[in-house]
Amino acid sequence: MQKIHGMINIRHILRLHTNKVGNHSIIMQTGIPRRKLRKYIKDFDESGLSFEEIDELTDKDLEDLFTKPDDKPVNEKTKTLYNMFPAMDRELRHKGVTLTLLWQEYKKKYPDGYMYRQFINHFTDWKSQASFAMRKEHKAGDKMFIDFAGEKLSIIDKATGTVKPVEVFVAILGASQLTYVEAMASQQKEDFIPACENALHYYGGVPAAIVCDNLKSAVIKSSRYEPTINETFSDFAEHYNTVILPARAYKPKDKAPVENVIKIIYTRIYAKLRGTDFFSLEELNTAIGLALEEHNNELLTGKDYSRRQQFNEMEQHTLMLLPVLRYEFKKQHYATVMKYGHVPLPADKHYYSVPYTFIGKKVKVMYSRYNVEVYYEYERIAAHVRSYTPYKYTIDKSHLHPSHRFIDTWGPDRFILQAEEIHNDVKLYVSKILCSRRHPEQAYKICMGVLGFAKKFGNERLAKACQRAMNFDIYNYRIIKKILENGLDKQVDEPDQLKMPQHNNIRGKEYYK
Numbered sequence: 001m002q003k004i005h006g007m008i009n010i011r012h013i014l015r016l017h018t019n020k021v022g023n024h025s026i027i028m029q030t031g032i033p034r035r036k037l038r039k040y041i042k043d044f045d046e047s048g049l050s051f052e053e054i055d056e057l058t059d060k061d062l063e064d065l066f067t068k069p070d071d072k073p074v075n076e077k078t079k080t081l082y083n084m085f086p087a088m089d090r091e092l093r094h095k096g097v098t099l100t101l102l103w104q105e106y107k108k109k110y111p112d113g114y115m116y117r118q119f120i121n122h123f124t125d126w127k128s129q130a131s132f133a134m135r136k137e138h139k140a141g142d143k144m145f146i147d148f149a150g151e152k153l154s155i156i157d158k159a160t161g162t163v164k165p166v167e168v169f170v171a172i173l174g175a176s177q178l179t180y181v182e183a184m185a186s187q188q189k190e191d192f193i194p195a196c197e198n199a200l201h202y203y204g205g206v207p208a209a210i211v212c213d214n215l216k217s218a219v220i221k222s223s224r225y226e227p228t229i230n231e232t233f234s235d236f237a238e239h240y241n242t243v244i245l246p247a248r249a250y251k252p253k254d255k256a257p258v259e260n261v262i263k264i265i266y267t268r269i270y271a272k273l274r275g276t277d278f279f280s281l282e283e284l285n286t287a288i289g290l291a292l293e294e295h296n297n298e299l300l301t302g303k304d305y306s307r308r309q310q311f312n313e314m315e316q317h318t319l320m321l322l323p324v325l326r327y328e329f330k331k332q333h334y335a336t337v338m339k340y341g342h343v344p345l346p347a348d349k350h351y352y353s354v355p356y357t358f359i360g361k362k363v364k365v366m367y368s369r370y371n372v373e374v375y376y377e378y379e380r381i382a383a384h385v386r387s388y389t390p391y392k393y394t395i396d397k398s399h400l401h402p403s404h405r406f407i408d409t410w411g412p413d414r415f416i417l418q419a420e421e422i423h424n425d426v427k428l429y430v431s432k433i434l435c436s437r438r439h440p441e442q443a444y445k446i447c448m449g450v451l452g453f454a455k456k457f458g459n460e461r462l463a464k465a466c467q468r469a470m471n472f473d474i475y476n477y478r479i480i481k482k483i484l485e486n487g488l489d490k491q492v493d494e495p496d497q498l499k500m501p502q503h504n505n506i507r508g509k510e511y512y513k
Contacts, residue, residue: 010040010066011055011062011314012030012313013030013040014040014041014054014055015051015055016029017044018051023037023038055139055140078122080110081122084106085123085127088102089127099119099120100116103116103119106119140176140315141205141315141320142207142208143173143207143208143211143245144174144200144203144209145171145174145211145257145258146170146171146211146213146258147213147259147262148168148169149168149169149262150262151168152165152166153183153273153278153284154166155183155278155279155281155283156277156278156279157279158279166183166184166185166281166284167184167185167191168181168184169182169184169192169195169199170265172257172258173207173315175314176307176311176315177257177300177307177310178296178308178315179292179295179307180198180199180202180292181269181288182195182198182199183281183284183285185281189232189233193232193236193327194329197240197327200322201322203316204316205316205319205320206240206241206319206320206321206322207319207320208243208320209242210237210242210244210245211258212246231332232330232332236327239327240322240323240327241320241323242320264295268291268294269288269291273287273291295307296308296311328368328369328370330366330367330368330373331366331367331368332366332367333345333346333347333365334363334364336360336362337361338359340442341356341358342393343363343365343374345365345367347367348386348387348388349390349391350386350387350391350392350394351392351393351394352372352374352382352393352394353393353395353396353400354382354399355381355382355398358381363381364376369386370386371384371386372384372394382396382399384396415447415448416434418451419447422463423460425463425466425470426450426451426454426459426463428466428470429466429469429475433450433475436475449477449481450466450477450480453481453484456484457484461484461489464490465480465483465489468488468489469483
């Protein structure tokens, strides 16, 4: 058998040939001998496959295709037999049909045809060649396979000396087999999604799909036909312009590349870390990273190239570009829109406006470190910059009812300035109202009502009413109205009114002598 020149080089040579690059230029670029180049081009032309189909083959299939001995000239008897094989292959799918039966039918039609053993050998050769074009699971740039290793690693808590097990996330690109490994605290989406993102940035690009297991952080409900993807993971995939393809339950072949590489990293990475104590995830991942680079740069078994070389040559350029910004991990909270047209975010005790037409509706609040979004029946109805100030309100004026939009132009400063023009005690009273109400619209309406009494009762009476209300530490519209309407602002409390009343049950000072 001929010595293979390298699967990466063969792909590169055939790509150049397909792009109409001359043989002389190919020889100059690759250094391949002229005789070997002619042999590869001849095998490629005789395979009947396109370059795209060739590029989808695994390295093993590609090696089998281009390292087979030169075929002997095919005679008419062989051509006739091979032309019958596609129909025979379809017949074999029927119950009770065997190769022996097909050979017997072939011999009746062609008495001078091949004997049984030769017939079987030819069919086997044809079947292996025909299967090349059907293997598409390792197309360059197509899939990244992810999973968690069954065996955990561990870190030690410096304070207590407790050994804490940690999960090990593994990702692999199907075509080049370039591998990524990371230790994390848990399999929860808070750890799982950042690990997926780190893998994409390690590869420097995004594959067309991510193939995952049916873990809860990725799949809410498994299904053979239409699984339900975790909403946060789906949002992550949309951010990176890729799709999630959950493997079928109990079908490890669906993610065979990552299943196989997990067995390898037990030897290549786990074994090298044994006997070493790690006191943080950062320390552990640094050690994993060093062992991982050795793994990716080690020559593949029986090959003259490594996973890293294969990635650089055939897969790196097929990945989609990474987005400019990294994904913002989002949490969610369900709430009912309050009567003032706001939804609370309990994490910060802050309130955000939504369109007034959704008052009373049940909505979903999605929030990240910097942003807050509100959804109703899968439609985003509001978006705000996140605020961490408790008991305050973030308002979009377009969300307010037309009769309430004065809130956007009227603020606390306006009411305080107006109150100051009346009297300092009115200013102090209005300031107390503004601080005592959780919703600005509620406080503004009270301030408007209180200040409106100045026109009806005059500035002086309003100031005295505010003084009297502050003595009782009551700050609302009703108390000011009651004081003014009942003339209580005109009363002066005498010191004698505050003396202790006489009562038979109260002992006087004489009792204690």
